Amino acid sequence: MLTIGLTGGIASGKSTVSRRLAELGATVVDADAIARAVQEPGQPGLEGIIAEFGPSVLTPEGRLDRQALGAIVFADPEARARLNAVIHPLVRREAVRLAAAAGEDAVVVEDIPLLVETGQHGRFDLVLTVQAPAEERVRRMVEDRGMTEADARARIAAQATDEQRAAVSDVVLVNDGTVADLLRQVDRFWAERVAPRR
Missing domain, CATH: 3.40.50.300 (P-loop containing nucleotide triphosphate hydrolases)
Incomplete structure (x- = not known):
């Protein structure tokens, strides 16, 4: 590989x-696509984001309000670090799994x-x-x-x-x-x- x-x-x-x-x-493993997937309702990324930032980052339908979250994390490096601590380990785990599934060649x-x-x-x-x-x-x-x-x-x-x-x-x-x-x-x-x- x-x-x-x-x-x-x-x-x-x-x-x-x-x-x-x-x-x-x-074989392309897209970290952004994985990050979006783990932030869907019911997924551990979204649960972690809610625990970290509260329900104000959700739409009325219970989905992640990316604009609201972006306004917080792109204005505050500490908030961005907190978000990354939630999402990055989940993304890395899935990326490793997908890469391994691609095969030795x-x-x-x-x-x-x-x-x-x-x-x-x-x-x-x-x-x-x-x-x-x-x-x-x-x-x-x-x-x-x-x-x-x-x-x-x-x-x-x-x-x-x-x-x-x-x-x-x-x-x-x-x-x-x-x-x-x-x-x-x-x-x-x-x-x-x-x-x-x-």
């Missing part, structure tokens, strides 16, 4: 890279936005980072995700810097052109760094 940790800041183009790696034959890509922040980079054969200019990332969050500029900048500020990610990476893909440009970089990474090790 070849394990790859994929990371990058919010709105850097990591999802595009992840999809391409899946098309090339990788698999190329397993774990898509982990907070790979650097959670100190996980050392457990992968390769670390692949996607970078994009900060202003472009802000534009994407505002136009594509409906965030305010202030919210977008707060989310970027809450994550590791490009320099911190690059310092633990084997390969950095710079997403400052077209989608086709980015996909060509992914294909080159696969041909040069993954295919020879399979």
Whole structure:
């Protein structure tokens, strides 16, 4: 098994890279998708969030109000640490299970936005980072995700810097052109760094 940790800041183009790696034959384990699943009603993540932050972070239907929770944790590093202490162990456990199920011949890509922040980079054969200019990332969050500029900048500020990610990476893909440009970089990474090790 070849394990790859994929990371990058919010709105850097990591999802595009992840999809391409899946098309090339990788088994992708998506930490964000796992985190969303464990925060569904009746799941241990949501129960832990309610215990930590109270019912004000729920919608009237009893689901997680992501906006309300985001307003708390992106304004307060201590609150964010409390949230991470609830969610990260659950996500890691499920990620390990999914990776193990992929089989010995698999190329397993774990898509982990907070790979650097959670100190996980050392457990992968390769670390692949996607970078994009900060202003472009802000534009994407505002136009594509409906965030305010202030919210977008707060989310970027809450994550590791490009320099911190690059310092633990084997390969950095710079997403400052077209989608086709980015996909060509992914294909080159696969041909040069993954295919020879399979």
